[in-house]
Amino acid sequence: MTTSMTKAERETFLADTRIGMLSVPDGRAPLLVPIWYAYEPGGDIRISTPSTSRKLTLIKQAGQAGFAVQQEEMPYKFVSVDGPITGYEPTDPAEYHRWSIRYLGPADGERFFAAIEETLPHWTTISIRPTRWRTFDFSKEFA
Template identity: 70%
Template structure:
């Protein structure tokens, strides 16, 4: 994929898979995320969890998204965690709507909003990119 194609694909609505080192075996978890072309990947998680500690102390993490229908595509990146801050409820509300649609997203957000007080949003800087577009490779 070109730089524009890979960044636009990553900016699409996909469930991401985050990878963080955990001793001899990596932690791999599906996760909602936000990304704007040219920016950092943003993910949120509750503080005090294993996932939080692994991301907070990681030198680098991996992140991948894919299209599971033809033509298959994927974007996989790795890079450093460049910062984190308390999760912005407005941003998380937007993610809820993005992933669940307007009605279900609002209902879900209403349930989780009060629990976001201990959540943190991490920023991951994509440095190494791997991509594949089945439609281009086998057209």
């Protein structure tokens, strides 16, 4: 019996609304931060951050990143990936607006987006290509 997810299961799980954990080399210990993201099955993971952030500097130095999401309630599940950075682009306000609504709901998402919208010209969106996948689905322990 395997507790690994199929390709379809892992991609669907990663595409759900979850808080991701970004990991980037930073000297002796990695920088590990929670972050919003977007993912469509078969594509790249997209994250956005202020262009002056420590994480963007480290990502550019490393050229790669690790990323993980989990389900915190039973049955426990996680998807962890790592891969190269495939692109940097200015953050699209319309895309970040969708993320705000996705993560915070309509009212809070609108309020949050209005508070940060003027800063978005100074943000960068990074694409990470998942190349190595690790998965676990605790519900398969009982199948």
